Amino acid sequence: MIKESYKQKSENELLKASLDGDKQAFGEIVTRYQNMVARTVKSMLGDSVFSEDIGQDVFIKLFYSLSEFRGEAKLSTYIQKIAVNLTLNEIKRRKRFFSTFSQKGNNEMYEFEVADYETEEKKEASELVGKALGSLDPKFRIIVAMRMLQGYSTKETAEILDLPLGTVLSRLSRAQEQMKNILRKL
Amino acid sequence: MKNSDLKELLIRSLDKESDPEKASGKIEEAGVSYRFKEGFRDRVLDRIYSAGDTVVREIEFVRSLNSVFYRIALTGVAAIVLLLISIFIVQGSLSFDSFLGLGNGNDESILCLLTGN
Numbered sequence: 278m279i280k281e282s283y284k285q286k287s288e289n290e291l292l293k294a295s296l297d298g299d300k301q302a303f304g305e306i307v308t309r310y311q312n313m314v315a316r317t318v319k320s321m322l323g324d325s326v327f328s329e330d331i332g333q334d335v336f337i338k339l340f341y342s343l344s345e346f347r348g349e350a351k352l353s354t355y356i357q358k359i360a361v362n363l364t365l366n367e368i369k370r371r372k373r374f375f376s377t378f379s380q381k382g383n384n385e386m387y388e389f390e391v392a393d394y395e396t397e398e399k400k401e402a403s404e405l406v407g408k409a410l411g412s413l414d415p416k417f418r419i420i421v422a423m424r425m426l427q428g429y430s431t432k433e434t435a436e437i438l439d440l441p442l443g444t445v446l447s448r449l450s451r452a453q454e455q456m457k458n459i460l461r462k463l
Numbered sequence: 464m465k466n467s468d469l470k471e472l473l474i475r476s477l478d479k480e481s482d483p484e485k486a487s488g489k490i491e492e493a494g495v496s497y498r499f500k501e502g503f504r505d506r507v508l509d510r511i512y513s514a515g516d517t518v519v520r521e522i523e524f525v526r527s528l529n530s531v532f533y534r535i536a537l538t539g540v541a542a543i544v545l546l547l548i549s550i551f552i553v554q555g556s557l558s559f560d561s562f563l564g565l566g567n568g569n570d571e572s573i574l575c576l577l578t579g580n
Binding site for chain 1: 464466469470473474476477478479483484485486487488490491493494495496497498499500503504505506507508510511512522526
């Protein structure tokens with residue numbers, strides 16, 4: 278159980294305590310950002326056990342790079358960057374794997390399992406979004422995930438993805454076109 | 464939310480003029496949410512600390528290695544500078560011969576030195 282006092286602590290206090298080896302402080306960081314990481318990883322890779330592994334890797338990488346975090350960017354941006362990099366690496370790895378060992382197309386890299394939802398309506402909504410995201414090209418999918426699911430502005434998306442603002446804007450409009458076509462068929 | 468409404472919302476959320484925060488909130492309200500299974504935090508902490516103190520010690524070792532490297536490098540640079548200064552003072556120049564200690568020597572004195580005569 279996380280002590281109540283950790284919930285009150287600021288990001289800087291938690292970071293400092295984590296660096297000093299405080300396990301609970303790092304646990305609080307995980308608690309605060311796990312849903313944000315889940316949105317990025319699961320929207321990109323699909324909802325499967327492998328997504329959770331990547332999610333765990335994000336925090337493990339964060340743990341090992343805590344001393345390198347200078348506080349120039351927000352901690353959420355820093356974590357988001359790690360999540361995006363690990364997710365894109367996993368997509369590349371899967372692409373290599375499927376091109377070597379399988380005849381399957383890109384869409385089958387996106388695994389989609391519908392978990393238990395409170396209502397049938399919510400389950401259908403998740404299914405629809407999952408199928409739509411799975412059909413998108415990964416370079417558009419990441420833009421859609423940042424914008425549609427994380428609620429980031431174009432500027433924030435550009436910062437996280439290390440892309441020029443113009444590239445993000447053009448990819449956003451192309452992603453919207455792709456999305457329209459995909460949703461029309463669903 | 465109806466499927467058609469959700470589709471419309473998804474497309475509109477990608478409009479350049481739309482408010483992304485508001486749109487993502489509405490999409491989440493419609494039931495589109497991504498969560499890791501319960502106990503995610505504990506699983507992450509277990510993976511990090513499962514090797515117990517070994518992992519922490521490893522990190523501390525790498526950190527201390529970094530700081531030790533800088534200390535050694537600084538000491539080394541300081542020693543080289545001191546050596547250069549002393550060579551300059553003793554030999555009067557910083558030529559290759561003075562580095563080898565041959566600045567003021569000649570062939571005969573080297574021969575004497577080598578043969579002992």
